[in-house]
Amino acid sequence: MLAISFLGVLAAGGNVYFAATQSQRMGSKIRDALFKKVSFLSNHEFEQFGDASLITRTTNDVIQIQNVMVMVLRMMLQSPVMLVGAGFMAYSKQPALTAVFLVSLPVLAVFVGIIMYFAVPLFQSMQKKIDRINLVFREGLTGVRVIRAFNRDKFEQDRFGGANKDYTQTAIKVFTIVSFMFPIMTLIMSGTNMGIIWYGAKLISNQTMQVGNLVAFMTYAAQILMSFMMLSMVFVFIPRASASAKRINEVLEMKNSVLDPDQPLAKDAASQTASLEFDHVDFRYKGAEKLAIDGANFKAHAGQTVAIIGGTGSGKSTLVSLIPRFFDPEKGEVRINGTDVRAMAQEEVHDQVALAQQKSVLFRGTVRENMQFGNPDATDDQIWRAMEIAQATEFIHKDEDGLDAWVEQDGDNFSGGQKQRLTIARTLVKQAPVYVFDDSFSALDFKTDAELRHSLREDKQIQKSVVVIVAQRIATVADADLILVIDGGKIVGQGTHQELKANNETYREIIDSQIKKGDQANG
Template sequence: MLKIARGRMSIWAVTGAFLFMILQVISSLNLPSLTANIVNNGVAKGDINYIWRVGAEMVGFALLSVLAAVGNVFLAARTSQHLGQQLRSDIYRKVIGFSNDEFDQVETSSLITRTTNDVVQIQNVAMMALRMMIMAPIMLIGASVLAYNKNQRLTMIFLIVLPVLAIFIGLVMRFAVPLFRAMQSKTDRINLIFREGLTGVRVIRAFRRDKFEQTRFEAANQDYTHNAIKVFSIMALMFPIMTLMMSATNVGITWFGAKLIADFSMPVGNLIAFLTYAMQILMSFMMLSMVFVFIPRAQASALRIQEVLALDSTINDKPEPKALPADLDHSELNFQHVDYRYRGAENRALTDIDFSAKSGQTVAIIGGTGSGKTSLVSLLPRFYDVEAGSIRLNGTDIRDLTQHDLRQAISFVPQTAILFTGTVRENMQYGDPNATDEAIWHALKIARADDFIAADAGLDTHVEQGGGNFSGGQRQRLAIARALVKDAAVYVFDDSFSALDFKTDSQLRAELRADSRIQNRIVIIVAQRIATVADADLILVLDNGKLVGKGTHEALKAHNAVYQEIMASQLKEGEEAQHE
């Protein structure tokens, strides 16, 4: 946990909180002694002036204690909240830089829990550390010394009370700490099921699995609830036991103190002060124990956060990267005997992929489900890195480029059309932050999305989370338009025409071929339909991760068995001629 806090907490703020707390404790420790002096020297002797003078000192120390407490709370709250802010920023920055391999290692639901709940646990303990962890030991030692000075014989009571209290607190920690640690993983489970339920609500309703999902969530929720009830029930025992111990201590001190007073061995004021110091000692002990109970939970959270922050990305820029030529109209892409396998997989996802493309060419990739089409195009922007072979853009291995420069040269449309909350204009400007309205409308026109956007509020049309206020085909066309807004050397469409009808698909591809800018770029289209790939300059046929054919539609139709099987499964008699 100290590793997490180091560098994220201001040393000056921590020092200030420490000094304010010392001032508060010193002021609080002086009050019982002043009370004793008023009773012993003022009340007992009837000295009103002494009572007023010492009373004024007490008011001064009380005000000083309040001001110091305010200063400590302000700095502690500011520092702990700043720590949380820094941790959330660092986690988000780290996660944004993850490759797909890292995302495969840590579930999204767990990342959400680590960024929210785990950070809150650390914030709370940081606040507690700057308050209780400083106050408790100073107060405990100071009150013990002052109580001993008031009467040595009465301090023997603490030799009985404190060990009993320590044993009880040890038992509480023994049972509570493992339950606190388990709460974080159970929170992960709730987030996972809840997130799946929200994202898959249409599927759930379509298959009438509402009750099943409710039961699944209820089971996770009950598991978390039972765990929380157990741990907080155990923690709740501390307060009545502490109250009992305090009451018993007061009775003991009063009983033996009364005898000492009767024997004239101790003034009455000293007994009053001793009782106050006894409460301060026990409260300090309780605060210290609370800190030790909550620290393990925060430590578990810190370890989970550190796992994310320490997770080394498998894709990094080289210390001295090469520059990419800026001429987008004359680009060349080469896959040179590329192999790839997913982390932990026994078999390769791609084997010996070898092809080339130049500006002005359209490359289409087709194959059965699981043949490696998406894996292939995911290598291009370095979502994953090749295992063997190389991918070269304009003669430069893409691993020698910075990820920023590489992805600046590529415009990518993923399989799932992702839109962000905001307006259509804001979504389009993800492709180019400086895009003008004219350029955006041009991209929308190519993507055949201008009609339904113009019919709404134009570029100011509101986009709900995930584009929920658009149909699947509309979301795909908007995602395509966003990619076209960006001026790139390579345009990749990863099965992004799948939700379009044949007419819109055909019109969109015609618009792409007719656009003067796209005509001078490399276009890569991943598709399932023969109709979508038939016009491509080069068609790659994948089967089980292997390149089993490449060429034009005519050549593959005549000589490639896998391509012929795909055609036969899609084209009815007479349709083939339509696409020839």
């Protein structure tokens, strides 16, 4: 008995160890799969979930699955063996007494079913409410300066408090329902024991059963009921994990609207003289009735600068989002170096485009690490050259920390203009046929803007590429080789500054509106 007990201790320890390690490994694989899937989702699919929900699915939902995995490995395997073994031994002691279980086990199953019926919807609702808490909390953190500036602290606290209270009330309700499991189990187990003693006493009085067999039968009965209770607990918490698994599968099974071709164009076949062409391109956002881009048609060659200007919401950023294939056009073709971007693998398209977006995004680390984000093999000389073009050497000095200067998360230790210049420098470090600057000069003063554009024109490496600049100011676009004027998703004019000034009414309206505000344009 001592030896068997020792083996039981070892087996129990092994059960806990393997259940814990396997559940953690499974969670790790799920998180890896989610991160990989999200990394390759197009903008359409990414926006369907949102940041907060994706964070919840990668953290809390995975934890729910891990918890149930531990319960399954520890109880789901042990309980059926115990149930069958104890049932067999109980039947061998006294077959007549097993009739008691024909009453107690169905009653227990009915109660478990009722609890699951009410608990499952609430468990599913809880995960959505966690999404809401994450969303409100994330907005509060990222927008804390705006909240303080507008004195909306109380409003945001109430908003978070409402989401938190909603989740808390749901959690209290569902766990109150689940908590009935234990007293019900205890009641049924006690009733079963009473039935066994009553019926067993009659059998003993009739001398058809020995007292020792009754004691053994009660021990086996306790094991049967305990194993059934463990199974019930697993089945109660499986619904929450099932809801989490469903949410995770929604991400993993999401079909991407931007896919690589079956036979993508080889890299060397796509390496030609730099050019960018939009061939009668139409694009609309998913579910929208109106086209966001309507019939865009232009072409630019190496050494040319294409500037895009238009009112807010006219479709400038949407247009340039088609270049790195964040979206696919509904009609027409976007060609880089003469090749339709849909004929190339997405990785190859991204290699062909260097992009600086409207929002300046920097990562925690050193300046060097941020600069090498798009070109890991970039030398210090190449980085300093890009910094000089971007006018970033003014605040990143060679004689101090230099490229080892520390960058906080999201570049919070730099001003808006400094972050923009660093992101522009990072874009220039990456050598590509097409450079896209999506309104990334907006935080620069006129002098810095002019010096940066002059440096871009004079750089020999940039002269081998096509440069696309999205801007709001006439001064930024005036010296471009080709200016595209966008209004309502349509290119309503294209040409040089002088040509558009003379012939395009929309362009003249932009000039007039800025001159009245003191923004003197070239010419």
